[in-house]
Amino acid sequence: MTTSIWITLLNIFGVLIVTVLLAAILTWGERRLLGFWQDRPGPNRVGPFGTMQVMADMIKLFFKEDFIPRFADIPVFVLAPTVVMATMLIAFGVVPMSPNIGVADLNIGLLFVLAMSSIAVYSIILGGYASNNKYALLGGLRAAAQTVSYEVFMGLSLMGVVMMSGSFNLRDIVNAQAELWFIVPQFLGFFVFFIAGIAESRRTPFDLPEAEHELTAGFHTEYSGMKFGMFFVGEYLAVILIAALITTLFLGGWHGPWLPPIIWFCLKTALLVAIFILLRASLPRPRYDQLMKFGWKVMLPLSLANLLATAGVLLWTA
Amino acid sequence: MIASQIRSMWLVFKHLFRRNVTVQYPEEKPYLAPRYRGRIILSRDPNGDERCVACNLCAVACPPDCISLQKTEDPDGRWRPEYFRINFSRCIMCGLCEDACPTYAIQLTPDFEMCEYDRQNMVYEKEDLLIDGPGKYHDYSFYQVAGKAIAGKDKGEADNEAEPINIKSLNL
Numbered sequence: 001m002t003t004s005i006w007i008t009l010l011n012i013f014g015v016l017i018v019t020v021l022l023a024a025i026l027t028w029g030e031r032r033l034l035g036f037w038q039d040r041p042g043p044n045r046v047g048p049f050g051t052m053q054v055m056a057d058m059i060k061l062f063f064k065e066d067f068i069p070r071f072a073d074i075p076v077f078v079l080a081p082t083v084v085m086a087t088m089l090i091a092f093g094v095v096p097m098s099p100n101i102g103v104a105d106l107n108i109g110l111l112f113v114l115a116m117s118s119i120a121v122y123s124i125i126l127g128g129y130a131s132n133n134k135y136a137l138l139g140g141l142r143a144a145a146q147t148v149s150y151e152v153f154m155g156l157s158l159m160g161v162v163m164m165s166g167s168f169n170l171r172d173i174v175n176a177q178a179e180l181w182f183i184v185p186q187f188l189g190f191f192v193f194f195i196a197g198i199a200e201s202r203r204t205p206f207d208l209p210e211a212e213h214e215l216t217a218g219f220h221t222e223y224s225g226m227k228f229g230m231f232f233v234g235e236y237l238a239v240i241l242i243a244a245l246i247t248t249l250f251l252g253g254w255h256g257p258w259l260p261p262i263i264w265f266c267l268k269t270a271l272l273v274a275i276f277i278l279l280r281a282s283l284p285r286p287r288y289d290q291l292m293k294f295g296w297k298v299m300l301p302l303s304l305a306n307l308l309a310t311a312g313v314l315l316w317t318a
Numbered sequence: 319m320i321a322s323q324i325r326s327m328w329l330v331f332k333h334l335f336r337r338n339v340t341v342q343y344p345e346e347k348p349y350l351a352p353r354y355r356g357r358i359i360l361s362r363d364p365n366g367d368e369r370c371v372a373c374n375l376c377a378v379a380c381p382p383d384c385i386s387l388q389k390t391e392d393p394d395g396r397w398r399p400e401y402f403r404i405n406f407s408r409c410i411m412c413g414l415c416e417d418a419c420p421t422y423a424i425q426l427t428p429d430f431e432m433c434e435y436d437r438q439n440m441v442y443e444k445e446d447l448l449i450d451g452p453g454k455y456h457d458y459s460f461y462q463v464a465g466k467a468i469a470g471k472d473k474g475e476a477d478n479e480a481e482p483i484n485i486k487s488l489n490l
Contacts, residue, residue, distance in 0.1 A: 037331070037333045038333065039333055039337070039338055040340045041338050041340050278327055278330060278331055281330050282329070283326065283327070
């Protein structure tokens with residue numbers, strides 16, 4: 001009994017620490033990769049290959065003035081950045097990383113993750129509203145509209161996976177892919193979920209809520225110090241979460257030959273994160289109405305068609 | 319539409335294998351041409367005398383007015399600056415002073431590493447500016463080619479100069 005408690009605790013804190021550390025390291029990794037893709041080295045001065053840049057940035061963020069504007073709605077302003085980080089960390093709780101690593105084995109794990117990533121958007125909206133700043137409010141509004149339009153088919157695109165595996169439990173879904181990864185029969189679902197995932201984690205090319213060129217920094221214009229840092233870490237956590245989810249749902253999770261399961265999981269997730277960064281390096285941001293039009297007129301019908309086809313095939317073969 | 323997005327992603331990805339264009343500055347220094355416009359110096363002629371004759375043309379040409387000097391005259395008839403001061407916190411390294419200088423005294427050099435923590439240290443006095451050599455023009459000596467009489471070199475004794483003619487001796 002006691003040993004199992006220790007193992008659970010190890011699982012919990014291991015996942016917590018590793019995900020937060022990874023999100024921090026990703027700030028360096030992303031800048032380094034973006035640098036290489038733009039024919040420059042990126043941050044390479046602090047420590048070996050610039051890896052200590054993370055520490056330097058952290059120290060800088062901690063010692064910066066944590067300014068709260070007088071015109072802000074102070075309780076909400078303080079609360080907003082914690083929401084995104086907390087929900088993202090909680091969502092990691094149900095992601096199975098290998099046959100014996102993973103915090104909770106929830107029977108509605110997939111719904112839980114979707115719910116958590118939807119709550120995370122409150123952070124953006126509340127942050128934008130509480131800042132009492134025009135740019136921040138516009139960013140918050142955009143985040144709300146973007147979430148409303150992308151949340152719908154994000155859930156729908158996963159229903160094909162749920163139907164094929166017959167479970168909402170992420171562990172069962174991974175086990176159902178031992179023979180064939182779901183990316184093959186559910187390629188459309190993968191494609192739709194990938195795009196919705198980018199929109200959900202508010203990464204370029206769907207980073208309209210913060211759109212530096214139009215809205216200075218969008219929803220986090222008024223944030224500084226560690227509050228800004230939490231938004232930042234939250235965004236990177238979202239990136240890792242979406243990558244881990246795609247791995248679990250479509251790329252067979254920890255399944256793979258020769259290497260140990262956890263290595264396979266990490267490799268696939270890292271590859272997806274790199275693709276996310278490549279997207280940021282190469283694609284421009286669409287106009288706002290184009291984004292909405294794309295969501296409602298292309299992605300939603302696609303995911304519905306995928307759902308229909310999957311259901312049809314399953315009924316036919318059943 | 320999707321195809322073009324994927325193509326642009328592929329094009330960006332290929333840059334992973336390109337050489338960086340960045341010059342890692344303090345370790346790796348770029349080549350600076352001999353006529354690079356950097357830190358300003360005052361040169362000496364081949365005999366080791368100051369070339370500057372304190373004519374003030376550089377100070378007049380200077381767009382941000384960063385050159386300040388005062389003329390003085392030696393007992394041997396040479397003109398030289400009593401003080402010569404360049405405020406490098408204003409200097410824009412345009413090189414107009416070098417163009418204006420009739421004696422090749424003021425020259426710009428390929429050196430730009432002149433940062434200071436204290437702004438006052440950016441003001442260079444004559445002893446900071448003077449170098450021991452002739453700079454870019456090795457053989458030029460102003461008093462050797464100019465008609466100005468100094469001790470040891472009377473009128474008409476300069477290079478390419480004829481004896482002066484006393485016009486009152488001409489029978490016109």
